[in-house]
Amino acid sequence: MAHMKPKSIAVFNSNDIYPVSADSTMPFEQHRDIFYLSGADQEESILILFPDALDQNQREILFVRETNEHIAIWEGEKLTKEKATKVSGIKTIYWVSDFEKVLFDLMTEADTVYFNTNEHYRQAVETQTREDRFILKCKKEYPAHNWAKSNPILQEIRGVKEPEEIALMQKACDITEKGFRRLLSFIKPDVWEYEIEAELLHEFVRNRSKGFAYTPIIASGYNANVLHYIENNQQCKTGDLILMDVAAEYANYSSDLTRTVPVSGKFTKRQKAVYEAVLKVKKEATNMLVPGTIWAEYHKEVGKVMTSELLGLGLLDKADIQNEDKNKPAYKKYFMHGTSHHIGLDTHDYGALKTPMKANMVFTVEPGIYIPDEKMGIRIEDNVVIQETGAPFNLMQNIPIEVDEIEDLMQR
Ligand code: GLY
Ligand code: MN
Ligand code: MN
Numbered sequence: 001m002a003h004m005k006p007k008s009i010a011v012f013n014s015n016d017i018y019p020v021s022a023d024s025t026m027p028f029e030q031h032r033d034i035f036y037l038s039g040a041d042q043e044e045s046i047l048i049l050f051p052d053a054l055d056q057n058q059r060e061i062l063f064v065r066e067t068n069e070h071i072a073i074w075e076g077e078k079l080t081k082e083k084a085t086k087v088s089g090i091k092t093i094y095w096v097s098d099f100e101k102v103l104f105d106l107m108t109e110a111d112t113v114y115f116n117t118n119e120h121y122r123q124a125v126e127t128q129t130r131e132d133r134f135i136l137k138c139k140k141e142y143p144a145h146n147w148a149k150s151n152p153i154l155q156e157i158r159g160v161k162e163p164e165e166i167a168l169m170q171k172a173c174d175i176t177e178k179g180f181r182r183l184l185s186f187i188k189p190d191v192w193e194y195e196i197e198a199e200l201l202h203e204f205v206r207n208r209s210k211g212f213a214y215t216p217i218i219a220s221g222y223n224a225n226v227l228h229y230i231e232n233n234q235q236c237k238t239g240d241l242i243l244m245d246v247a248a249e250y251a252n253y254s255s256d257l258t259r260t261v262p263v264s265g266k267f268t269k270r271q272k273a274v275y276e277a278v279l280k281v282k283k284e285a286t287n288m289l290v291p292g293t294i295w296a297e298y299h300k301e302v303g304k305v306m307t308s309e310l311l312g313l314g315l316l317d318k319a320d321i322q323n324e325d326k327n328k329p330a331y332k333k334y335f336m337h338g339t340s341h342h343i344g345l346d347t348h349d350y351g352a353l354k355t356p357m358k359a360n361m362v363f364t365v366e367p368g369i370y371i372p373d374e375k376m377g378i379r380i381e382d383n384v385v386i387q388e389t390g391a392p393f394n395l396m397q398n399i400p401i402e403v404d405e406i407e408d409l410m411q412r
Pocket of ligand 1: 256341381
């Protein structure tokens with residue numbers, strides 16, 4: 001509210017429950033913004049923020065779906081007005097059926113409405129969201145008001161994490177650690193990728209995670225070169241590596257881990273050399289995540305470290321570097337994705353990218369080297385919190401990463 005213009009009102013809608021077909025739906029996932037601002041993890045909830053409302057009680061209002069006995073029997077208990085206050089700290093709770101009436105009254109006092117459009121740098125949403133429908137309706141019904149954007153404010157504040165958020169992310173990482181450790185004694189030649197997925201899901205859910213924070217990638221051998229491989233339906237063969245980009249959510253917060261391990265429990269000499277190169281880039285990149293770093297510059301610096309490692313591995317030679325196009329550096333042949341993204345309520349979270357990094361931003365660090373000709377792809381990914389001074393704090397510091405450690409645990 002401190003970021004809003006005078007006499008302005010901001011409205012935040014929940015996600016729809018998305019249909020599959022016939023009468024089936026996807027499980028509900030709350031829109032991260034209304035969840036972040038209110039804690040209301042229930043469909044159809046609407047949040048209004050109106051810092052200059054003349055009536056003090058109308059400065060924060062949460063609307064929730066009116067519950068009844070029928071709903072209680074079929075869907076279970078929903079938020080009552082008392083519970084809605086308890087989870088959100090908001091005193092004024094109305095049923096969502098009163099939304100139009102209340103909004104009309106507030107709009108007579110307001111000059112500007114903040115709409116919550118999606119400006120995430122990777123957004124590619126094709127469906128019309130509840131938020132989209134609200135915006136269209138509101139523009140039609142209130143054509144004399146000014147419009148403003150909530151998204152830049154949310155990008156800014158959600159990008160810098162509160163201590164409570166970091167604690168939840170640590171918990172998500174700790175559950176991910178349990179899942180990964182379980183795998184180290186489970187993976188054997190001829191295991192199927194989906195069997196690994198099942199082990200992880202079991203470990204995550206029994207630790208009170210809802211499950212994977214994002215669709216898991218369990219890619220053995222050549223599959224690791226398909227960056228978004230999610231079929232997870234192949235058998236893992238002796239001599240191959242398995243790239244696993246797999247992590248738990250906890251309390252709606254994501255973790256995002258990648259580890260690459262040998263099916264047999266022992267890296268070949270070549271696999272180890274490539275692995276060590278990726279690990280070196282990861283360590284050097286991590287140390288660059290300090291207050292003041294600019295995300296795009298950081299990627300250029302990481303590119304230089306990666307280039308040097310690829311030269312060492314004989315994957316690039318001096319001529320490749322001399323002839324490289326600055327807009328498409330030679331290293332991109334083997335490392336074609338970004339090194340870091342914000343992480344939080346969304347796996348690819350909100351957060352300022354063009355301004356200097358700040359303490360308590362949480363980023364992934366995830367370099368990789370992909371060599372289809374050698375049937376091998378290696379990525380290593382941890383999640384780190386930027387500190388006021390010094391190197392970032394690694395939320396995944398206890399998850400095995402060194403070659404010896406992984407080999408030792410796999411062979412036990
Ligand atoms: N697992 C998604 C990512 O690493 O960005
Ligand atoms: Mn990942
Ligand atoms: Mn990631």
